[in-house]
Amino acid sequence: MLRRVALPFLGRAGQRLSSTDIPEKHLDKFDVDNPNYTKFEVVSDPDVWSHVERLMPKKIVPPSPTEGGPSGWTPVRLTREEARELPYFVQRTRNHMLPVYQRVDIRGPRYVTVVRKVQGDPWALRNALKEHIKQIRGTDDVTTMVNELTQTVGIKGQLVEEVKDFLIMKGF
Structure with missing residues (x-):
């Protein structure tokens, strides 16, 4: 019943x-x-x-802090005028983080570090990253890929921290 x-x-x-x-x-x-x-x-x-x-969780993400945090997070240092002069720009995510990710492919452990949200010329960013990684590794063997449709740059290897350090050094 x-x-x-x-x-x-x-x-x-x-x-x-x-x-x-x-x-x-x-x-x-x-x-x-x-x-x-x-x-x-x-x-x-x-x-x-x-x-x-x-x-309760916030409904919107608060504005970006102007000072760095104890975790090592740093805010964007570029002004709008400086960013317009560069051939490329890497936009932060909605949570103010750098869009650098590690992708693992299933065929063997194949690691690819991916930079998303690239605005402007992704080939210029690829060339700059390639030179930076050549200096770090001390070798000319750096495999990269650029996808213009999705505005991403990929680098073969586990290089997330190195790429983030490069982007922070550039002011992104």
Whole structure:
């Protein structure tokens, strides 16, 4: 036998299930006074609610800080005028991080370091990165790829930190 029951607030699922038909054998699970389930209390005090809002995730990403952090993160140092003079620009992600990633292909452990969000001339960035990595490794064997459609530059190897250091040195 089914019975229509009003449910307590259950988050987003509770918005869909504000009242529903529940079989009789499961009614004890929705009993608010059941001692097997956690008790809750509805509070509308604004002083207490400020502590709850502090724990909730932010709806937007805050603006970029102007100072570096203890983790080693550094803000963009280029001004708009300096960025316009360069042949390429690497835009940060929405969380103010450098878009440098490591991709692992399945055929053997093949690692490719990928720089995304390249604006302007990706070939100029590839040439600059290639020269920088040649100096670090001390060899001329640097394999790169450029995808103009997706505006990405790829470098064969595990070079995420070296590429990030290069981009920070350039002011991105």
